[in-house]
Amino acid sequence: GFSARGLLFTSFHDSHFILILSFIGKRRFKIQKDFLVEVSQVINVGVAGPMMGIIQYGDDPVTEFSLKQFSSSKDLKPAISKIVQKGGLSNVGKALSYINKHFFSDANGNRGGAPNVAVVLVDGWPTDKVEEASRLARESGINIFFVTIEGPDENEKQNVMETNFVDKAVCRTNGFFSLSISSWFALRKEVQSLVKRVCDTDRLVCSKTCLNANDIAFVIDGSSSVGTGNFRTVLQFVANVTQEFEISDTDTRVGIIQYTYEQRLEFAFGQHNNKADLLNAIKHINYWSGGTSTGAAITYAADQLFSKSKPNKRKIMIVITDGRSYDDVRAPALAVHRKGVIAYSIGIAWAIQDDLEYIATDPDRDHSFFMDEFDNLYNVLTKIIHNICNEFNSQPRN
Structure with a gap:
């Protein structure tokens, strides 16, 4: 034998x-x-x-x-x-x-x-x-x-x-x-x-791994309280997260929305299909400045990005905000959770714990992070990548 x-x-x-x-x-x-x-x-x-x-x-x-x-x-x-x-x-x-x-x-x-x-x-x-x-x-x-x-x-x-x-x-x-x-x-x-x-x-x-099987939407707070310098720090953080994934039209795709009272689609899934182009596009996002309507931004992400997500991709949303939302985040967050989106919330400075927990997929300890200042964003980089991969690998194989 x-x-x-x-x-x-x-x-x-x-x-x-x-x-x-x-x-x-x-x-x-x-x-x-x-x-x-x-x-x-x-x-x-x-x-x-x-x-x-x-x-x-x-x-x-x-x-x-x-x-x-x-x-x-x-x-x-x-x-x-x-x-x-x-x-x-x-x-x-x-x-x-x-x-x-x-x-x-x-x-x-x-x-x-x-x-x-x-x-x-x-x-x-x-x-x-x-x-x-x-x-x-x-x-x-x-x-x-x-x-x-x-x-x-x-x-x-x-x-x-x-x-x-x-x-x-x-x-x-x-x-x-x-x-x-x-x-x-x-x-x-x-x-x-x-x-x-x-x-x-x-x-x-x-052939799907935690690094090549996602559609990731970053929803970035561009409100006045952030300021130009901190906004650059946020973009650098987004680039650092992106850097960890395998980027192509058939691998992980990234889309970005910046929001104040209004929302702006910076680029859609699949618009930048290699890592160099994508990192370059992130670097050139312009800071907007204005209010903070996080709930409306989440709904906008669902309409503009996740509605065009590929069926066999994991849908991941990473919301980064530094303040209290002027509108309700709970209902929009629930709506995207129901559509299978895995949501991470990152709060800085004046962000409200309740908002962050509503946005985040359960359990909160794996999906919600808070820090006092923008420079501490780097501390959550490895945690987020680790949690995305952990969650992916712990899915039942059958």
């Missing part, structure tokens, strides 16, 4: 995919290669479409070819048939660590915004532990699929290190990310099923 051979990875239009093979008898190894050839032909590899690479694993993993080595399905066919079997153990955990560290680098052809997929072929069971390695790979956004063939016999089960290794390894234990195949001869029937799954970019949950 030992397995040890190969990873295949490809990027479907907007996705990258890798597959891991297993070490077995020569005949089975050939079946496995035939399966990979068929997968490579069905997915239609190309520069504008999926990209595919293969890793063979045994005692140690080795890249047979990287994502960028072949730019068409036609070229992949002879390359796969030339792969030579190496033998050895079935160190799947080691293979997953290897992929996580080396395979999906930009140098190897990774394209930003395209999901990364690893398909692991296992004959029988792994000879090392997979849980930790797969968790780290998932957290870095790699969608892990397992194709298990045959599995251990009754008398072999005592040698299995992690009996439910598939559930521990895959992106979700809902059956979508794992295929269990009774025999090697049934493998070829699964080509269409596997390809359909790895191409379903909406269901590739692991």
